[in-house]
Amino acid sequence: MFTSTFTFAAGDYDDEFHALDARIAEIARAIPGYRGEETWENTATGLISNVYYWDSMESLQQLMSHPQHREAKQAQARWLKGYQVVIAEVMRSYGDGGIPHPLSRPPED
Structure with missing residues (x-):
């Protein structure tokens, strides 16, 4: 199993950001080997972390290489x-x- 943790400092979001973000989440959830995700916010620093869980590095790489x-x-x-x-x-x-x-x-088949 693998995790990919994306930690970021939020800026100014627009409609294009929200559309692209939703599309990437949809793509990730459709990849075989995607297990789920969690989001955390550190109120002291204002940082946000999205943690994605994967059955394999190959599954994760499918998302990373998507256009x-x-x-x-x-x-x-x-x-x-x-x-x-x-x-x-x-x-x-x-x-x-x-x-x-x-x-x-359990992992999805």
Whole structure:
């Protein structure tokens, strides 16, 4: 399993940003191996993190190589005040089952 964490400082969003963002989310969710996502905001810094969960690096790379993902990456400075992406391999995941999590459900076939 892998995660891709996109952390950013929000800027000024417009209709084009929202349309592209929605389309990329739709593309990600349609890729076999997509497990789910979470969003977190640090109110002290104003940073936002979107964490996406993947069954494999190949699944993640399908999104990263998609033309609309590349388009968003090239245009990000119009809408964001900075960003950072971290790709990580998940070594283990556990909990008491009291909260739903993308890694606590079985992978989709």
